[in-house]
Each structure stands twice: as C-alpha cells, then as structure tokens.
Amino acid sequence: MNTATVDVSRYRSPLVNSYVDRADLHQVLPLETDEHVVAVRKAVREHAIDMKLSLVDQTKLVTAASELARNTIKYGGGGVVVLERLRDGLRKGLRLVFADTGPGIEDIELALRDGYTSGGGLGLGLGGTKRLVDEFNIDSRPGEGAAVAIIKWKI
Ligand SMILES: Nc1ncnc2c1ncn2[C@@H]1O[C@H](COP(=O)(O)OP(=O)(O)OP(=O)(O)O)[C@@H](O)[C@H]1O
Numbered sequence: 082m083n084t085a086t087v088d089v090s091r092y093r094s095p096l097v098n099s100y101v102d103r104a105d106l107h108q109v110l111p112l113e114t115d116e117h118v119v120a121v122r123k124a125v126r127e128h129a130i131d132m133k134l135s136l137v138d139q140t141k142l143v144t145a146a147s148e149l150a151r152n153t154i155k156y157g158g159g160g161v162v163v164l165e166r167l168r169d170g171l172r173k174g175l176r177l178v179f180a181d182t183g184p185g186i187e188d189i190e191l192a193l194r195d196g197y198t199s200g201g202g203l204g205l206g207l208g209g210t211k212r213l214v215d216e217f218n219i220d221s222r223p224g225e226g227a228a229v230a231i232i233k234w235k236i
C-alpha cells in the first residue's frame with residue numbers, strides 16, 4: 082500500500098481535521114490537480130483489487146471516487162481524501178472521505194437530485210455516486226466545508 086505522506090496542512094479546518102485525525106491506519110491524499118485525481122483513482126483501484134472486489138465493483142468504486150474527487154476540486158476549492166480499510170466480522174470494506182474547506186453544500190437534497198448542477202456539469206455526480214456504493218453520507222457545514230463519505234463492502 083502506498084502510504085506516502087503529503088502535506089495537507091493548507092486544508093486543515095475543524096471539519097477536515099475530524100476526518101484526517103480520527104484513525105491511525107489510513108492514507109491521506111491531496112486533491113488539488115488532475116494529477117491528484119489520477120493518483121486517487123490508482124490508489125482506490127489498488128485497494129479494490131487487494132480487497133478482491135469483482136472487476137465491475139472495482140470500476141464502480143473508482144468511478145465514484147473520481148466523481149467525488151472532481152467535486153472536491155471544483156466546488157470545494159481543493160481538499161483531501163482519507164482512505165481507510167475496514168473490517169466488520171467477515172466483511173472487508175474501504176471507506177473514502179472527501180473533505181474540503183469550501184463553502185459546503187447548502188441544500189443536500191437538491192445537490193443529490195439528478196440533473197442539478199451549479200457549475201455547468203451534468204449534475205449526475207453525487208446521485209450517481211450514491212448508487213454505486215454501499216454507504217453514502219454528506220457532512221456539510223455552511224461556510225466551513227463539505228465531507229462526503231462512501232463505503233464499499235466486500236462480503
Ligand atoms: N464539495 C462540494 N462543495 C460544495 N458544493 C458541492 C460539492 N460537491 C457538489 N456540490 C454541489 O452539488 C452539485 C451537484 O454535484 P454533482 O457532482 O451531482 O454534479 P456536477 O458536479 O455539477 O456535475 P457532474 O458531476 O455531473 O459533472 C454541484 O453542482 C455543486 O453545486
């Protein structure tokens with residue numbers, strides 16, 4: 082597992098910290114540029130393969146991660162993703178939290194609606210992502226940032 086340490090101090094905020102500091106066994110990657118999105122896709126693919134997810138599930142997870150990574154950059158002004166391997170009895174999982182220090186998501190229900198976009202996109206990212214994973218949660222603090230958490234389980 083690639084656990085390269087990156088300086089994410091510029092994205093520190095109470096919201097981001099609550100995710101970055103929570104666990105000791107996780108990986109934190111920056112999200113600022115297209116290269117970072119590529120690196121996140123690669124890291125997620127590697128975890129998915131290691132978890133023995135099917136090729137279809139690998140692709141679903143990488144697609145979900147890509148959408149959220151792009152939102153973090155485009156709407157959150159950059160941020161981090163926290164990657165955390167989970168174990169729950171016989172289940173193995175991967176949790177990804179995309180946390181930024183942007184404006185937050187004012188109306189979560191609206192943001193999740195297919196076709197809603199404030200940035201000239203297709204407005205399919207959040208709703209599509211929710212359908213691609215097992216657990217999906219948005220933690221938004223107006224004016225402070227947004228954290229979108231997803232989990233994919235392998236039974
Ligand atoms: N991290 C974020 N911070 C603030 N607002 C966000 C964030 N992520 C999403 N949003 C809001 O939710 C809306 C819907 O996001 P979604 O990813 O579904 O669509 P999109 O990014 O606009 O288009 P697409 O992803 O289809 O190209 C965005 O247009 C934006 O207003």
Ligand SMILES: [Mg+2]
Pocket residue numbers: 148151152202205206207
């Ligand atoms: Mg999007």
